[in-house]
Amino acid sequence: MFTKYLQDVFKVPLVIQLTDDEKFMWKNLSVEETRRLAHENAKDIIACGFDISRTFIFSNFYYVGVPFYENMVMIGKHVPYKKVVGIFGFTGEDHIGKVSFPPVQAAPSFPTSFPHLFPGGLNPRCFIACAIYQDPYFRMTRDVAPQLGYNKPSFIESIFFPALQGEGGKMGSSDPNSAIFVLDTAKEIKDKINKFSFSGGKDTIENQRKYGADLEVDIPVKYFGFFLDDDDELEHIRTEYKAERMLTGEVKQRLIHVLTEVVERHRKARAAVTDKMVDAFMAVRPLPNMFS
Incomplete structure (x- = not known):
């Protein structure tokens, strides 16, 4: 809802990343289930009323490739292992998929990851609205951006809703x-x-x-x-x-x-969102009027 407000006020293109691969690596879910959940998440997002002429939604499983992957590799090469351990607290028990994920989260901050949206020398700055738990990813991204010749992304963080049972409780689908x-x-x-x-x-x-x-x-x-x-x-x-x-x-x-x-x-609003609408928002396409 807040991100829609930002799009409405500033009339800017919006890219939304669905991290179905992250769900697979951090939770006991199959690839098929994470894809289904991403599709359902997209319906909830679209129901908020985003402007399809300025919005591109993508899932990592379906979209990641060249040149998105090039940015991932460059980011990974410029972040030392000891630094990523210090940022995210990985231990020897964590699988390497978790260690390799931060560049996937960081790459959408750079316009060259989306050549169909930002061709040639178009180099807009990235502004990220996110929850506070994502802070480590984008602080890392800001550190590495100048080394790759990119603008540092800016971000604004939201606090968590407290659990209904009180500040000490844990809010989640398990309860x-x-x-x-x-x-x-x-x-x-x-x-x-x-x-x-x-x-x-x-x-x-x-x-x-x-x-x-x-x-x-x-x-x-x-x-x-x-x-x-x-x-x-x-x-x-x-x-x-x-x-x-x-x-x-x-x-x-x-x-x-x-x-x-x-x-x-x-x-x-969600009941009116069809699979065809989800496909339209997620289609890899130019957005010719995204700044107008």
């Missing part, structure tokens, strides 16, 4: 109650927020009225920070909740409404 998923039903969202979202409110109405809520640990308030567009309403909720004038149940009901709207909008 379906740890997160809200984009294909959850309205009932599932309601049940998860009411039953599992950690509250900074007190154990009784009396104590809530007396002491107010601890906003530093309250998960619904943290989720409002991501999904509530009205800053004035967000500040009102924070003030009233902390000052004992708003109860946990009221806050959760408002969050249920906000998240249900977001997810339902996404579900409807």
Whole structure:
């Protein structure tokens, strides 16, 4: 959603890398399953409303080749083994596929990896919107870029959504109650927020009225920070909740409404995404109007 905002505001081409090979190397999945997941990921991405005339989505298994592979090799040659171990913490138990993966993640930062988009001397700078866990990859990329004659990519990092159970919990598909998923039903969202979202409110109405809520640990308030567009309403909720004038149940009901709207909008958009549309976004093609 944030990346779509950047594309809309700056009217720029967007390249989206689906790392199906990374899933294969880090998880106990078959190549066929990682390809299927990449295809499903593409549907979710397209449902966000990206402009097909400015967007190229690719999967590593299908796209990587010359000259993308040339950039991978050059990056790999210029990053010493001890440095990549220091960055990513690889151990002697890790297979060499993991050690060889960082150049695959780095190569899309350079325009020559996409000659169908940036032919000849076209050398735009790369700006990456990513989650904070990807920071090591692109710090490495910035270090190596000048050695290869490329511009350093810039990046902006997002923080993680906390798990519904609280900051100390782990959010992931292994625990379906740890997160809200984009294909959850309205009932599932309601049940998860009411039953599992950690509250900074007190154990009784009396104590809530007396002491107010601890906003530093309250998960619904943290989720409002991501999904509530009205800053004035967000500040009102924070003030009233902390000052004992708003109860946990009221806050959760408002969050249920906000998240249900977001997810339902996404579900409807995703249902309209066909396999043919995925193929169109992933077709290796020029984007003649990508800067206009």
